[in-house]
Amino acid sequence: MSTIELKDVSKEFRINRERSVLALSAMDLTIREGEFVALLGPSGCGKSTILHLVAGLDEPSTGTVTVDGLPPRQLQAKQQLGIAFQEHALLPWRTVEGNLELPFQIAGRTSDREHIAGLIELVGLKGFESARPSQLSGGMRQRVSIARALCLNPKLLLLDEPFGALDAVTRRFMNLELQRIWQEKQITTILVTHTVEEAIFLADRVLVMSGRPGRIIRELQVPFPRPRAVETMRQELFHQLVDDLTLSLEP
């Protein structure tokens, strides 16, 4: 049973009356239920476009995008979509707890205090419940953002370069954290990233993309068993795969 399907999808962005850019062309992609897929590529290769199409934030120019056979808008309406962006996009006037109540309020449900407390603990922010985003570090804000994406137990988790704005050390640490969090939830996940190590460490399958028009040039089934830990990143095979994919990213 497949969860996400893109069939012959293309996406054209109009710049002005004469010019337009083909961001995606004839894209076919199937993502199984419970699979963690990383879309890896240089900026401007259309990887974020795929994510936006799956999230229903954009419509394809041709082709169809379905999640469980339904258009993404229906998943939106049922609040089964968890999404986190590179910029944390938290409400600056609310506390951590208040931001985690937001998905419940949007869905018109009473917020589940216990569940929220559990999520805060899961992302390692216990003790920061009443801090506001401006009082947190970049890494902590991204944790809140990921916790918020998980609030309503979504069927699908979309991560758009969630650690793109972080420094290398924090990013590596956040990768370990995300791997731990995902291990507990095992939700179908699409991660958009331009960092090779991040893609290989976190995903079950890495799709390497090239730009203009965006298409998949390589597919890698990641051989490492879960749960993965720091040791995974130190293996010879890990480094080989990183070098290998880095090479295929070069134009």
Added chain:
Amino acid sequence: MRYAERNNGGVQRALYQACGFLLLLAAWQIAGKAGMGGKTLPALSDVLRVYTIGWRRALLLRAAVTTVSSAGIGLLLGAALGCVTALTAQLLPVLEPGLDRLAVVVNALPAIALGPVLIITVGREATPALLAAIPVFFLIYVAATSGLQSADQRLGQFFKASGASWWTRFLYLDAISALPALLNGMKLAVTTAMIGAVVGEWFGAPTGLGIVILNTMQNFQIPLMWAAVLVVAGISLTGYGVIGLLQSAVERRMA
């Protein structure tokens, strides 16, 4: 450390502002005492003495209550209309260009031309409030329109992906994001409402600070006239300051 610096900067700026203000008052006092402005420019101390005379204070207070009520009603009315119009333009984008033009036209009508029309249509009592409401409407319409569009784009995408309805998005995102711009508009609207109310009274309202200014001018009661003008200025500046404080508190909260 950063807080300390910012506070120091604020204190320093406030000090400069106070110094400038005091210099201005001192210049007024000296010019008045020296008779540099003729009989129509009394010294500041002569103007302030007006406030110590019981019946004059009572007169000014009664007049101020009337004018502030008119300005207040105009402020609320104009602000409410401005917000509703801005929301309508948001909800029905087809109407937006039309509403924009309507707001500009309403704002372009000179109070001087409109006053007599209002006197014969809504009467002398209601004219000050309406003349206050018109410029407020325009200011708040512009402020609310830009405020409602100021929500962070990423947050907008998050709301959309989460399946938010127009109403939930408005309630939890757009309305709150609009607050700083709206308060900025309100800050300016307070002073505009006071001007509108005073000018509105000149067309023949029974009482009010505008009437006091007009009558004292005609009867050559110069210190009392200046005293009334100072009251108008004081109320305007106080309103401006209070809303300004509210605005910076909100902005701090939203940073």
